[in-house]
Amino acid sequence: MTDFHFYTPSEIVFGRSSEEQLPIVLSKYGARKVLVHYGGGSAERSGLLPKIRTLLSGSGIPFCELGGVVPNPRLSLVREGIALCRREGIDFILAVGGGSVIDSSKAIGYGVPYEGDVWDFFDAKAVAVKALPVGVVLTIPASGSEMSDSTVITNDALGLKRGCNNDICRPKFAIMNPERTFTLPAYQTACGVTDILMHTMERYFSKTHMDITDAIAEALLRTVMDAGPKVIADPENYDLRASIMWAGSLSHNGLTGCGGVSDFGTHRLEHELSTLYGVAHGAGLAAIWCFWAEYVKSEDPSRFESFSKNVLGGKEPISAMRDFFHSIGMPASIPELIGRKATEDEIELMSLRCSRGGSFRVGNFKELGKKEMQDIYNLANQ
Amino acid sequence: MTDFHFYTPSEIVFGRSSEEQLPIVLSKYGARKVLVHYGGGSAERSGLLPKIRTLLSGSGIPFCELGGVVPNPRLSLVREGIALCRREGIDFILAVGGGSVIDSSKAIGYGVPYEGDVWDFFDAKAVAVKALPVGVVLTIPASGSEMSDSTVITNDALGLKRGCNNDICRPKFAIMNPERTFTLPAYQTACGVTDILMHTMERYFSKTHMDITDAIAEALLRTVMDAGPKVIADPENYDLRASIMWAGSLSHNGLTGCGGVSDFGTHRLEHELSTLYGVAHGAGLAAIWCFWAEYVKSEDPSRFESFSKNVLGGKEPISAMRDFFHSIGMPASIPELIGRKATEDEIELMSLRCSRGGSFRVGNFKELGKKEMQDIYNLANQ
Numbered sequence: 213m214t215d216f217h218f219y220t221p222s223e224i225v226f227g228r229s230s231e232e233q234l235p236i237v238l239s240k241y242g243a244r245k246v247l248v249h250y251g252g253g254s255a256e257r258s259g260l261l262p263k264i265r266t267l268l269s270g271s272g273i274p275f276c277e278l279g280g281v282v283p284n285p286r287l288s289l290v291r292e293g294i295a296l297c298r299r300e301g302i303d304f305i306l307a308v309g310g311g312s313v314i315d316s317s318k319a320i321g322y323g324v325p326y327e328g329d330v331w332d333f334f335d336a337k338a339v340a341v342k343a344l345p346v347g348v349v350l351t352i353p354a355s356g357s358e359m360s361d362s363t364v365i366t367n368d369a370l371g372l373k374r375g376c377n378n379d380i381c382r383p384k385f386a387i388m389n390p391e392r393t394f395t396l397p398a399y400q401t402a403c404g405v406t407d408i409l410m411h412t413m414e415r416y417f418s419k420t421h422m423d424i425t426d427a428i429a430e431a432l433l434r435t436v437m438d439a440g441p442k443v444i445a446d447p448e449n450y451d452l453r454a455s456i457m458w459a460g461s462l463s464h465n466g467l468t469g470c471g472g473v474s475d476f477g478t479h480r481l482e483h484e485l486s487t488l489y490g491v492a493h494g495a496g497l498a499a500i501w502c503f504w505a506e507y508v509k510s511e512d513p514s515r516f517e518s519f520s521k522n523v524l525g526g527k528e529p530i531s532a533m534r535d536f537f538h539s540i541g542m543p544a545s546i547p548e549l550i551g552r553k554a555t556e557d558e559i560e561l562m563s564l565r566c567s568r569g570g571s572f573r574v575g576n577f578k579e580l581g582k583k584e585m586q587d588i589y590n591l592a593n594q
Numbered sequence: 595m596t597d598f599h600f601y602t603p604s605e606i607v608f609g610r611s612s613e614e615q616l617p618i619v620l621s622k623y624g625a626r627k628v629l630v631h632y633g634g635g636s637a638e639r640s641g642l643l644p645k646i647r648t649l650l651s652g653s654g655i656p657f658c659e660l661g662g663v664v665p666n667p668r669l670s671l672v673r674e675g676i677a678l679c680r681r682e683g684i685d686f687i688l689a690v691g692g693g694s695v696i697d698s699s700k701a702i703g704y705g706v707p708y709e710g711d712v713w714d715f716f717d718a719k720a721v722a723v724k725a726l727p728v729g730v731v732l733t734i735p736a737s738g739s740e741m742s743d744s745t746v747i748t749n750d751a752l753g754l755k756r757g758c759n760n761d762i763c764r765p766k767f768a769i770m771n772p773e774r775t776f777t778l779p780a781y782q783t784a785c786g787v788t789d790i791l792m793h794t795m796e797r798y799f800s801k802t803h804m805d806i807t808d809a810i811a812e813a814l815l816r817t818v819m820d821a822g823p824k825v826i827a828d829p830e831n832y833d834l835r836a837s838i839m840w841a842g843s844l845s846h847n848g849l850t851g852c853g854g855v856s857d858f859g860t861h862r863l864e865h866e867l868s869t870l871y872g873v874a875h876g877a878g879l880a881a882i883w884c885f886w887a888e889y890v891k892s893e894d895p896s897r898f899e900s901f902s903k904n905v906l907g908g909k910e911p912i913s914a915m916r917d918f919f920h921s922i923g924m925p926a927s928i929p930e931l932i933g934r935k936a937t938e939d940e941i942e943l944m945s946l947r948c949s950r951g952g953s954f955r956v957g958n959f960k961e962l963g964k965k966e967m968q969d970i971y972n973l974a975n976q
Binding site (some may be wrong): 214224229230428431432456565 | 611
């Protein structure tokens with residue numbers, strides 16, 4: 213096993229009436245003027261945004277709003293948010309939504325106190341040393357961003373999607389009411405389930421491990437794989453929605469990786485798919501994983517055997533995962549994802565971007581350079 | 595399932611060379627003058643205390659020391675520590691040891707900024723609103739106090755052992771090097787294993803639950819029950835020591851109770867055993883649990899069935915746990931714990947103390963008043 217650091221300071225308020233505690237936690241974390249940041253109209257239509265406005269007004273907490281976050285959240289809106297926060301004297305950002313809104317909020321938080329361009333943090337030109345605090349009202353379980361140190365932003369001008377990891381962006385709190393996820397469409401639920409599984413699988417496929425972490429990771433994977441198809445058939449089942457929602461946080465807060473070395477190769481390969489084709493991140497992960505697994509499994513077959521035995525009831529892992537993805541309506545190849553084969557030029561472009569011009573390698577279970585990326589994209593393109 | 599709050603801000607630095615990071619984390623959490631608080635001579639003899647002195651001196655962090663913490667840590671030493679901290683202008687307490695030292699440190703932390711008597715917090719006469727911060731260098735995995743909100747202190751003048759739970763006492767950081775536990779005697783290791791199991795079992799036996807929490811709790815219990823006997827046979831096995839050490843933290847930081855209602859009846863019953871007989875807490879838990887289980891199982895037999903199926907490979911849970919306790923050298927009854935039967939007067943005294951004169955009830959899986967406490971002590975006394 214490997215030495216590790218574990219730090220999950222985000223306070224979780226979980227349950228049916230958790231939103232009611234919003235003024236209490238905002239005040240606990242010193243919010244004096246809040247930016248309420250969100251996506252499209254669903255938070256408005258569901259009554260959540262109106263409720264939040266009422267709670268804030270009723271508690272005398274001044275706020276302004278910025279909506280319009282899209283999946284694969286964009287740098288242009290982040291820049292708009294930074295300018296707005298500076299103009300309005302905002303000292304706390306409240307993300308109302310899922311991973312895209314949280315990541316956009318974290319990026320705004322990085323940008324406000326920074327004199328340079330916020331993209332520096334994503335382009336590895338600078339490391340943030342301070343940030344505006346972020347709180348979350350979670351509506352989509354998937355990204356785990358509500359407890360994670362991770363932020364992924366798409367530079368819409370350059371066509372680049374880049375992540376940045378830093379403990380200072382971990383949200384101060386996350387309010388999680390499973391009822392808010394009852395209306396998530398089946399496809400989006402399945403994308404979330406896939407992302408949750410992958411956040412643990414990216415950590416599980418490691419050459420070093422720790423027994424207690426393995427056992428917890430396997431427990432999480434089994435639970436989510438059991439609950440996923442059931443919740444798609446029964447979308448208003450509170451207990452299933454709750455298990456998936458909480459698994460989403462635990463899957464990416466570091467718990468399932470203690471003592472191992474994260475891989476995240478599948479995530480890196482996927483980022484290029486969602487940047488190029490505008491597809492949902494979870495679907496992109498499902499389209500890649502089986503081919504990544506095929507390509508890397510000889511690095512440590514025993515790891516795949518443990519995965520099979522302890523998560524999949526002894527089934528062959530790659531075909532079992534392909535069947536699982538199909539069972540929840542996810543694609544399991546690039547043609548299934550985009551409705552056609554990727555062209556050779558597209559694969560070249562994605563491999564070039566993912567390897568940052570050829571010099572950057574991703575993954576740890578097996579390190580992948582540009583050539584290996586191309587190989588995996590080609591396998592996934594059959 | 596039940597709504598829940600989850601808050602584990604303690605930063606964990608885990609691994610072989612983790613002590614080296616002590617000056618970094620102390621400075622991160624603003625320590626300007628440190629009280630190094632510890633127990634007997636083992637931290638001195640092992641070289642850990644000398645190493646810590648060197649690290650602090652080398653980093654220019656002023657400190658003073660207070661040793662002498664005993665198992666079932668005493669209020670008298672806590673009071674001494676409070677006076678010392680005030681006199682010396684201490685602003686950070688570094689606990690070097692296991693649960694007793696951490697709990698003593700937390701109690702000192704409560705007392706320093708409080709104008710009244712620190713026992714008020716344990717006697718439910720006051721709720722602490724501030725406390726000196728505590729950091730931990732852990733040497734005994736058992737209590738989980740390095741991440742928990744819990745503190746248990748024995749009032750040596752009154753012969754009372756009382757707990758106090760408050761988020762503000764959660765340690766800022768815990769440095770955890772499994773190598774520091776290689777020299778723990780078998781009996782102390784077994785007491786720790788028992789305490790770790792019990793922290794999760796006290797949460798697992800709940801009438802409401804959440805699938806993901808159950809799966810994680812069962813994974814933790816299986817892992818610790820597997821590792822316990824192995825590590826007693828092979829005390830310098832780093833990976834086993836590491837799994838147990840990390841399980842100790844996870845078992846009591848709230849993770850294994852999310853969505854349920856903790857019981858802690860066995861803990862309450864045990865506190866009277868260790869107060870009266872001076873026995874080790876873990877051994878006292880092992881002496882009580884099977885009889886608690888026998889007494890309460892009709893409340894929800896299905897919970898015991900899940901425990902049997904998912905933790906014990908289908909074995910009958912009470913006899914399986916009795917066998918397990920014996921396999922690691924733990925007692926499984928009061929006579930095995932203290933070498934004789936408890937007298938009727940002793941059982942009356944313990945039941946009276948545990949029920950605070952008869953008015954206080956403990957437990958949630960089944961609520962226990964004085965009569966039920968007596969019944970369980972009598973069962974355990976056969």
